[in-house]
Amino acid sequence: MSEHAQDPRRRTRPIQRLEALSDGVFAVAITLLVLDLTVPATAHSERHLLAAIGDQWPGYLGYVVSFSTVGALWLGHNAITDYLDRADTTILRLNLLVLLLVSFLPFPTRLVADYVTKSGAERVAVTIYGLTLLISVAVLSLLWRYALHAQLIRPDADDEEVSLLAKRLSPGLGGYLVLVVVGLFVPIVAVVGYFLIALYLLIPLHLIRFVRARLSHPRA
Numbered sequence: 334m335s336e337h338a339q340d341p342r343r344r345t346r347p348i349q350r351l352e353a354l355s356d357g358v359f360a361v362a363i364t365l366l367v368l369d370l371t372v373p374a375t376a377h378s379e380r381h382l383l384a385a386i387g388d389q390w391p392g393y394l395g396y397v398v399s400f401s402t403v404g405a406l407w408l409g410h411n412a413i414t415d416y417l418d419r420a421d422t423t424i425l426r427l428n429l430l431v432l433l434l435v436s437f438l439p440f441p442t443r444l445v446a447d448y449v450t451k452s453g454a455e456r457v458a459v460t461i462y463g464l465t466l467l468i469s470v471a472v473l474s475l476l477w478r479y480a481l482h483a484q485l486i487r488p489d490a491d492d493e494e495v496s497l498l499a500k501r502l503s504p505g506l507g508g509y510l511v512l513v514v515v516g517l518f519v520p521i522v523a524v525v526g527y528f529l530i531a532l533y534l535l536i537p538l539h540l541i542r543f544v545r546a547r548l549s550h551p552r553a
Contacts, residue, residue: 345419392446405534459520467509474502
C-alpha cells in the first residue's frame with residue numbers, strides 16, 4: 334500500500350452524499366427566498382391593489398437577484414461535482430462553508446428588500462448583501478481550485494473545460510469586489526450589477542466554448 338493511501342488526511346470517499354446534501358441545501362435556500370414576498374393586506378391595497386403590489390418592488394428585486402445568484406452558484410457547484418472523481422475531508426469542509434453561505438443568503442436579501450429605499454440604511458444593507466455574494470463565490474472558487482490542486486478531478490475530464498471553469502469564476506470575484514465599493518455610493522446600481530454577474534454565470538459553459546471557437550476561427 335502506498336504512503337499516499339496510508340495517510341488518513343488524504344483518505345477519499347465517493348461524492349454522492351456530498352451532492353445529495355448540497356442539492357438539498359440549495360433547494361431549501363432558493364425556496365426560502367420566495368417566502369419574503371408578501372401579499373399586500375392593507376386598506377390601501379384593497380382599493381389600489383396594483384399600486385400596492387408595485388410598491389413592493391424592492392422585494393421583487395431582491396428575490397430575482399438572489400434567485401439568479403443561488404441558481405448560478407448551484408450551476409457552478411454542479412459543474413464542479415461533475416468533474417470531481419472523489420472527495421477528501423478538506424473538500425467536505427469547504428463544501429459545508431459554501432452551503433453555510435448559500436443558506437445565509439435569504440437574510441441579506443431581506444435586508445435589501447426592507448432597506449434599499451431608506452437613505453443611509455441602504456448602504457449597510459447592500460454592503461452586507463454584496464459581501465455575502467463575494468464570499469460565496471470566493472469559497473466556491475476555492476473549492477474548485479483545491480480540487481484541482483489535490484488532483485481530485487476525474488482523469489477523463491476535458492482540460493479545456495477544466496481551465497474554462499476556473500477562469501469563469503475569477504471575473505465574478507472581481508466584479509463583486511468592485512460592486513461592493515460601488516454599493517457604498519450608489520446602492521441600487523450595485524444590486525443591478527449583482528444581477529448582471531449572476532446572468533453571466535448562468536451562461537452555459539458549452540455556449541462559451543462555442544463563442545470562443547467561432548471568434549478564434551471565423552469563417553472566411
